[in-house]
Amino acid sequence: MRCARPTRTLLALSVAGLLLGAAGCTSHDDAPTVAQLARSSADSVDVVAQQDPSARSVAASRALFASAPGAVVASASDAGAVRDAASAARAAHVPLLLTSDGGTPSSTPSADAGDDGDRVAAELRRLGADWYQAEGSVAVDTDVPEQDAPERGDVPEASDASRAATVVVSDRRSEAAAVATAEAAGARVVAMPDGVTDPAAAPDVVSALHDRAEHPTVLVGSAFGDLPDPQWTVRAAESGWQLPHGGQRPFDGHRYVALYGAPGAPVLGVLGEQDPAATVRRAEGTAKEYDGLGDEPVTPAMEVIATVAAGDAGADGDYSTELPASTLEPYVDAASDAGMPVILDLQPGRSDFLSQAKRYESLLAKPNVWLALDPEWRLTADQVPLQQIGSVSASEVNEVSSWLADLVRSKGLPPKAFVLHQFRLSMIQDRSSLASHPELDVLIHVDGQGSQPDKQATWKALHQDAPEGVHWGWKNFYDEDTPMLSPQQTMADVQPTPSLITYQ
Structure with missing residues (x-):
């Protein structure tokens, strides 16, 4: 393998003095950087990345609703029921919660539900719900009565804090429950491009987080579980800086031609x-x-x-x-x-x-x-x-x-x-x-x-x-x-x- 030292670099030996005097200018050390101008939201980033769709639906509810008069429940495996439940949840301004199958969820406590047993029942209790509406074949082991959601006008809207959130979903279709919950809470929803898992490589996501830099952020999707530092990722996006062809990740879909x-x-x-x-x-x-x-x-x-x-x-x-x-x-x-x-x-x-x-x-x-x-x-x-x-x-x-x-x-x-x-x-x-x-x-x-x-x-x-x-x-x-x-x-x-x- 042969490669000599670059000839131009060898000539550095004779030009040190020239370089020291070249192209001087007034220092810009006092100029604000993008990072100094951007607001940090490092303490207001929630990641909903559980592998189980039921666990993700409950975590999204927790992130977006401090309380709610009720909730809509559907089976994660019944796509039609999830669509109907999403419409009902949006209309009633309440969360959409998923069970893991079409039958009664296990009453065995899980890592997501803690000592409260079934995660859906536990979430209904946390919300202070007075009712839940079931779509499709579901049953919840809870004292909360099952009934149809009240008319929209009879239901209070979500809190101001919940309505302020920006919710980034890895995929709208697979995260239909979280999308419905977010829209029911009045949050702004933005979806990642197909095949992209890093928000820094998604121009529209960076723009949305920049535009809403003063709002909390919720990242929803199992793919976000691989993000090593979600808080930094969101804070960097909030700066708004992007490469000329969009996004912030240097070598994700970009090529550079440089003069040296x-x-x-x-x-x-x-x-x-x-x-x-x-x-x-x-x-x-x-x-x-x-x-x-x-x-x-x-x-x-x-x-x-x-x-x-x-x-x-x-x-x-x-x-x-x-x-x-x-x-x-x-x-x-x-x-x-x-x-x-x-x-x-x-x-x-x-x-x-x-x-x-x-x-x-x-x-x-x-x-x-x-x-x-x-x-x-x-x-x-x-x-x-x-x-x-x-x-x-x-x-x-x-x-x-x-x-x-x-x-x-x-x-x-x-x-x-x-x-x-x-x-x-x-x-x-x-x-x-x-x-x-x-x-x-x-x-x-x-x-x-x-x-x-x-x-x-x-x-x-x-x-x-x-x-x-x-x-x-x-x-x-x-x-x-x-x-x-x-x-x-x-x-x-x-x-x-x-x-x-x-x-x-």
């Missing part, structure tokens, strides 16, 4: 060949060449080198030139105005990735700013750039990903991409031990240069025994690839198709 380089340094990549506004236009033009070449929409992006491996130790002795955040801000701001994500790339020399990442916390606190680690330039205390190809341990990568995930979660930010550059297996040691976080989408960016057979061999080698769930990126070099692939060739020849394609 450092501000004011053309020798390090095409990003540095023009000012921020022109970089935006060039990135848009490059990405446009990929339109129609795949099933996923294409978004232009930037990958900006924030710390540059240096040929001398420097005042701090780490062989890395750390650009001030103020130098990077014009690119971040221009990209943000254009709806583009920005990836900050770290080349730490003898420093460590976490120390350098923390330097840019103010930028990483922005929703469109992501992070990349470049292990080629992570050196030990006795190494010097250009004399060795560096490497990083999985434990150090995990320290960075944990810190970044904590930042995302604590500030209510949308998920971020976490990019790991690699063109040799040795560059990320013990790669199988890389940690995963719901706040981050991990992408391995294969950034070798040279002949296409060599690049393809590297691509295939790095895919072997890769961690489950990672995404993949590919780099095209204008000068060093022999030849550089066209957009059509990149999409056809690089398989699986990369989620991130950068140009240097």
Whole structure:
């Protein structure tokens, strides 16, 4: 497997001074971020994700009704009865409760019902119900009498607190009882798209939660039981920030074409060949060449080198030139105005990735700013750039990903991409031990240069025994690839198709 160091990056040794003075601007540290502007509802998110439909119907009732004069009961297995019961529950402004079968529910206490025995009977008691209406063949072991629901005008409406809720259902058809209960309570109901289980990947859900950020949220559906942190998911959605093609999850249905380089340094990549506004236009033009070449929409992006491996130790002795955040801000701001994500790339020399990442916390606190680690330039205390190809341990990568995930979660930010550059297996040691976080989408960016057979061999080698769930990126070099692939060739020849394609 052959891949040399990128020639443009080697020239970093002679341009450190240029970079330090490039593209300065006034700091925006005092500007409010999306997370600061968004209201948190972390204490008002209920998850109704029990596997049993009867248990879910009772949990939805508990989440939406403090009390009710009655309820409508139907068997979960009788679709016709559930439809009739849903209409009756909406008309009477009361919950719809399901039994697990068509007969009398078991009177044996369950985990959902506790010591009260049957969950439906227990819920009728909790509601303070004076009656229940049965649809289809059901029977409830309760002292509450069975009768038809009163006319609508005779029934008080649900409480103001219940009416304020936003109810997200995984599927309207399978969650018909919860939908009826929510609409009976006056809640706003929004359904997930088919096949999507992560609210961050559902544009309409993100919009609804943003529009109703001051209201409590209820997530209904067994699929939501797999959400690691529902409260953060809802809080991030409430910020309202979305990718240009919708949703917040970076690599769920999205592809990016990015320009790579450092501000004011053309020798390090095409990003540095023009000012921020022109970089935006060039990135848009490059990405446009990929339109129609795949099933996923294409978004232009930037990958900006924030710390540059240096040929001398420097005042701090780490062989890395750390650009001030103020130098990077014009690119971040221009990209943000254009709806583009920005990836900050770290080349730490003898420093460590976490120390350098923390330097840019103010930028990483922005929703469109992501992070990349470049292990080629992570050196030990006795190494010097250009004399060795560096490497990083999985434990150090995990320290960075944990810190970044904590930042995302604590500030209510949308998920971020976490990019790991690699063109040799040795560059990320013990790669199988890389940690995963719901706040981050991990992408391995294969950034070798040279002949296409060599690049393809590297691509295939790095895919072997890769961690489950990672995404993949590919780099095209204008000068060093022999030849550089066209957009059509990149999409056809690089398989699986990369989620991130950068140009240097």
